[in-house]
Amino acid sequence: MIRNQIDIISLGCSKNLVDSELIMKQLEANGYTCTHDSSQPQGEIVVVNTCGFISDAKEESINTILELAQAKEEGRIARLYVMGCLSQRYREELQKEIPQVDKYYGKFDYKQLLTDLGKAEVAACAGQRHLTTPPHYAYLKIAEGCDRHCAYCAIPLITGNHVSRPMEEILSEVRWLVSEGVKEFQVIAQELTYYGIDIDGKRHIAELISRMADIEGVEWIRLHYAYPTQFPKDLLEVIKNKPNVCKYLDIALQHISDNILQRMRRNFSKSETYQFIENLRKTVPGITLRTTLMVGFPGETDDDFEELVEFVKWARFERMGAFAYSEEDGTYAALHYADDVPDDVKQSRLDRLMAVQQEISEQLAAKEVGKTVRVMVDRKEGDFYVGRTESSSPEVDPEVLIPAGDKTLDIGAFCQVQITASDEFDLYGKAI
Structure with a gap:
């Protein structure tokens, strides 16, 4: 357990992610170290930002809370807080069913967590976020x-x-x-x-x-x-x-x-x-x-x-x-x-x-094969750089794979790519 560290776990949509980024910035301004979506949270405090949209999302949120409640009982974390859509809608039920959680917050009152931790919102950071996405x-x-x-x-x-x-x-x-x-x-x-x-x-x-x-x-x-x-x-x-x-x-x-x-x-x-x-x-x-x-x-x-x-x-x-x-x-x-x-x-x-x-x-x-397109380079993965055209949003849409051995590319930069092959999921090309 790492003292003064808070692990934030975001479930659900990108709108939830923005809320997580906002609270992370405020927590860091108050002296905490924050990690995001760690597979094995090690901080003394864990905050779960839940989704309550459909049954699968609710089940994932509940299972995550239960796993962390057990971690708290075993002494691997000190405090557990829950925020977001699921607790906005089912707060009373969750309090009864999973009382190991120190406090439940809804969709809009989650900044009360700062007060409950003995901290205060830092005005200079209002509207700022700790980005959990790639910086570009x-x-x-x-x-x-x-x-x-x-x-x-x-x-x-x-x-x-x-x-x-x-x-x-x-x-x-x-x-x-x-x-x-x-x-x-x-x-x-x-x-x-x-x-x-x-x-x-x-x-x-x-x-x-x-x-x-x-x-x-x-x-x-x-x-x-x-x-x-x-x-x-x-x-x-x-x-x-x-x-x-x-x-x-x-x-x-x-x-x-x-x-x-x-x-x-x-x-x-x-x-x-x-x-x-x-x-x-x-x-x-x-x-x-x-x-x-x-x-x-x-x-x-x-x-x-x-x-x-x-x-x-x-x-x-x-x-x-x-x-x-x-x-x-x-x-x-x-x-x-x-x-x-x-x-x-x-x-x-x-x-x-x-x-x-x-x-x-x-x-x-x-039909894209043979075209030259503008690509945003998101990351390097194995033997490929992985990027997207303007026709692809991050995480949900097809990507462009570019052999890493041909040319050194900058992550977060644009490059021109000639598309050489395709499948039902992705495009393949070479930087030119």
């Missing part, structure tokens, strides 16, 4: 919460309504991150196109991204977690015209069958979805689209699923993820629908959908 890229959270109430989603129950961060505060953070060496920004929110609505009733996401793009040193901006309904068209113009805004959009569509879209309370129809994608590709030629789809939602018939398969074949998404529906406490679906699609049917549909997408991904990747 960072996640930028522009809002919390969500005003959408999709039938399957527990996020509004956990995080509350959409709250936009002040624009000048965000831009100040970008400037600070640039001064720290960050070149690439993954802009994140539960629903980023809603940015500004709660401030003055208007969407200001296009203005925010445009002003970010004008900051010297910002090389790439990539947009995550948009919603198709009332999508702001001026944002597409920013993506199209600002050279450092990546032609990339992460927009979860969930399904295509009108039957399921209505049951999901998505407020967007099949025909509107087809038109929307056509307009995206027409307005921003060459745009990379990432989406997430769901199978096995209550009431999904074989015909509904076949519509979804045909949609994926038509859309040919450059990036696509999918998951099987799981019932979440308190959601509209849990309260009003029976979870009537058997688990084996959910799994077979998921497998088939991803097999269709894998073939599409392999075909699209093959």
